[in-house]
Amino acid sequence: MKNLRLDLSYLGSGYCGFQKLPGKVTVQGTLEQELSKITGEKVKIVGAGRTDRGVHAFGQVCNFLTESRINPPAFQRALNSLLPESLRVLQCTEVPLAFHARRDALAKSYLYVVETAAISSPFLAPFTYHFPYPLQLAAMREALLSLLGEQDFRTFAKAGIYSGGTIRMLRRADVIARLPLLYFLLEGSGFLQHMVRTIVGTVLEVGRGKRTVEGFIQALRAKDRTVAGPTIPPHGLFLVGVLYPNG
Amino acid sequence: MKNLRLDLSYLGSGYCGFQKLPGKVTVQGTLEQELSKITGEKVKIVGAGRTDRGVHAFGQVCNFLTESRINPPAFQRALNSLLPESLRVLQCTEVPLAFHARRDALAKSYLYVVETAAISSPFLAPFTYHFPYPLQLAAMREALLSLLGEQDFRTFAKAGIYSGGTIRMLRRADVIARLPLLYFLLEGSGFLQHMVRTIVGTVLEVGRGKRTVEGFIQALRAKDRTVAGPTIPPHGLFLVGVLYPNG
Numbered sequence: 001m002k003n004l005r006l007d008l009s010y011l012g013s014g015y016c017g018f019q020k021l022p023g024k025v026t027v028q029g030t031l032e033q034e035l036s037k038i039t040g041e042k043v044k045i046v047g048a049g050r051t052d053r054g055v056h057a058f059g060q061v062c063n064f065l066t067e068s069r070i071n072p073p074a075f076q077r078a079l080n081s082l083l084p085e086s087l088r089v090l091q092c093t094e095v096p097l098a099f100h101a102r103r104d105a106l107a108k109s110y111l112y113v114v115e116t117a118a119i120s121s122p123f124l125a126p127f128t129y130h131f132p133y134p135l136q137l138a139a140m141r142e143a144l145l146s147l148l149g150e151q152d153f154r155t156f157a158k159a160g161i162y163s164g165g166t167i168r169m170l171r172r173a174d175v176i177a178r179l180p181l182l183y184f185l186l187e188g189s190g191f192l193q194h195m196v197r198t199i200v201g202t203v204l205e206v207g208r209g210k211r212t213v214e215g216f217i218q219a220l221r222a223k224d225r226t227v228a229g230p231t232i233p234p235h236g237l238f239l240v241g242v243l244y245p246n247g
Numbered sequence: 248m249k250n251l252r253l254d255l256s257y258l259g260s261g262y263c264g265f266q267k268l269p270g271k272v273t274v275q276g277t278l279e280q281e282l283s284k285i286t287g288e289k290v291k292i293v294g295a296g297r298t299d300r301g302v303h304a305f306g307q308v309c310n311f312l313t314e315s316r317i318n319p320p321a322f323q324r325a326l327n328s329l330l331p332e333s334l335r336v337l338q339c340t341e342v343p344l345a346f347h348a349r350r351d352a353l354a355k356s357y358l359y360v361v362e363t364a365a366i367s368s369p370f371l372a373p374f375t376y377h378f379p380y381p382l383q384l385a386a387m388r389e390a391l392l393s394l395l396g397e398q399d400f401r402t403f404a405k406a407g408i409y410s411g412g413t414i415r416m417l418r419r420a421d422v423i424a425r426l427p428l429l430y431f432l433l434e435g436s437g438f439l440q441h442m443v444r445t446i447v448g449t450v451l452e453v454g455r456g457k458r459t460v461e462g463f464i465q466a467l468r469a470k471d472r473t474v475a476g477p478t479i480p481p482h483g484l485f486l487v488g489v490l491y492p493n494g
Binding site: 009010011056080085086087088089090119120121122123125126127130 | 256257258303327332333334335336337366367368369370372373374377
């Protein structure tokens with residue numbers, strides 16, 4: 001028995017999210033299907049982050065157990081030859097049997113890309129959210145800074161019950177402007193469902209002057225989804241990477 | 248009656264090419280349909296270049312005649328609000344009644360993008376041809392240089408009869424490397440069907456050492472499609488722009 005780690009990049013557009021769903025094309029389902037062809041086993045993939053439908057990844061991490069003797073580079077080549085071009089295995093490495101892609105993750109980083117040009121580019125549209133309004137960068141930065149540290153992020157989470165609670169630790173929350181594109185970068189111990197998309201949706205209201213920085217901070221403190229802004233579309237969101245104790 | 252020029256950008260992936268085809272989604276068909284809604288007239292679009300199925304455009308040029316009193320910026324806004332995000336009107340301007348997007352074009356420029364990385368990016372795959380082999384840049388440049396000037400390009404054209412003949416004038420034929428991407432740039436008086444894709448497909452054989460530069464020049468002089476290399480896929484090709492007497 002060995003434990004293999006896969007580092008993946010995917011274009012989320014064609015997938016109903018990461019997690020397996022009967023009758024739907026998902027990242028996990030597609031991977032398990034091809035891995036079963038390669039190994040002849042019923043393979044079960046564990047992913048670090050369950051990205052939602054339409055969300056992309058530059059550096060998703062997964063692992064799976066196998067009895068197969070195929071070496072990791074050969075696994076990578078075999079998978080890349082079978083998988084669609086929208087899903088690529090960037091790396092395949094053998095890891096200790098105890099490694100668990102989700103439970104061992106220390107932090108994750110996400111990127112949300114907003115296009116502010118009056119006319120969106122047909123080539124960027126699949127990966128960016130078109131928001132053609134003048135935005136106040138300094139106010140957005142200030143709102144983002146208020147998110148740093150350990151806090152209750154219930155305001156920005158999809159309404160519902162979270163067995164692990166709604167407290168998370170953010171250590172980066174910033175926006176970089178390379179006009180007409182804005183890159184929102186969030187890094188933290190973990191993220192609740194819809195959290196990045198609702199944070200950026202609410203920060204964009206601050207950018208347009210529809211909400212003050214103080215109003216944003218009050219919303220965060222209210223721990224109430226109804227006071228946040230909109231959950232903006234998934235196609236602007238990327239899971240950039242996952243951090244583990246050994247890098 | 249007025250004559251309006253449209254400058255278009257489109258992601259070719261979802262279209263069966265530029266030219267109208269009954270029962271198919273094409274760029275011309277989509278534009279004419281939305282223009283008819285806006286004007287209430289039966290609008291006929293003339294395009295500068297009939298891009299093939301799957302080919303993209305940064306700067307396609309079209310024109311159409313209309314009795315509508317809507318001003319050009321309002322036309323642009325109305326079209327962009329009705330068209331899918333994969334097709335954008337970059338500019339709409341009134342031009343002299345005699346302007347004809349195809350007949351008046353002096354030159355066109357095309358770009359073909361090749362990705363040479365071992366593992367292709369899911370985000371670039373829709374716009375690049377994956378060709379993960381070491382390539383000799385100097386030999387490819389030399390082969391491309393042999394294409395300059397007025398020549399018979401029958402070797403690189405789709406087999407068939409060309410009522411306008413197969414002689415064209417190229418004034419730029421180059422490749423720029425920004426590894427892992429290669430950008431092939433061709434500019435000339437006009438292009439035969441499949442000409443750019445077959446030129447680049449044959450130049451890539453020179454790059455891999457499967458064909459000498461002399462062999463490439465002999466193929467050009469043979470005026471025979473059967474001695475050229477493969478016609479590589481349309482999704483790496485972009486119509487960059489069209490040149491007219493007044494710019």
